[in-house]
Amino acid sequence: MKTLSIIESAYRATIEEQDDTIVWIHGAMKGAGADLAVLLRGNAVNYLVQRQDAGGLAFGDWRQTQPPAIASDLAALAAKGIDIRYVAEDLAERGIERNELINGAQPVSRTAVGELVGSYQRVWYW
């Protein structure tokens, strides 16, 4: 069943997990044959910004050598055939330009979200 996942909570333990766990689970489910699409809204639209760098975390002698790279993770989802969309107004409200985003993500206006949701048989809100 074609499923739309709406991701709104952003940077939820991403440093600890070295990814966003919801983005991650979609990659895992896609690998298991799931038919998925993702809509980013709210602060989660920032996940699409290419030039973000979570590197540099260190505690004593320990260094995090594999920081999260969520924009790349989303690009990987798109490459696997998962449609990636974002709410255009949420992007604009945060001062993010479209040319800052990874390729392949499609804008959806806030007024069109209802129609988008209605086009899926199942919707999950994360």
Added chain:
Amino acid sequence: MADKKTITIAIMDAPYESGRSTTTLRLIDLAAKRGYNINVFAYEGAVLQPFSAQKPHPNTVHGRSVEEENHFIPKDAIASLMQAAEKNGGKIDWVNCGLCVDERGAVDAIPGVRRGSPADFWTMAEASDNTLVIATR
């Protein structure tokens, strides 16, 4: 039961951190009373919900002993829900995300809980009448 329903619930919150955990268990309770088959995919901190090492404690602020306090223990609630589901002709298939278990050392869970992966969540959702995601906020 011709109209037996199957639902899948994904939960993420760890015990004692959010009212969403209690809400989830209340929804499961209602479904169990109706004899539904209930699939639960516990993701991230929620794998600690059925952690078998949970122990009740007394509460000196309340002035109550451990017996008097009757502290809420999620693993016991889950075990009770499993029994209620069976009694009413349904069942609870509780799947703990295996990687989430490993990173938390939460290997020991009550009987009836099994280890799984996101593929199990997808499979359970596909076989259900409906799916509810209760994510951490």
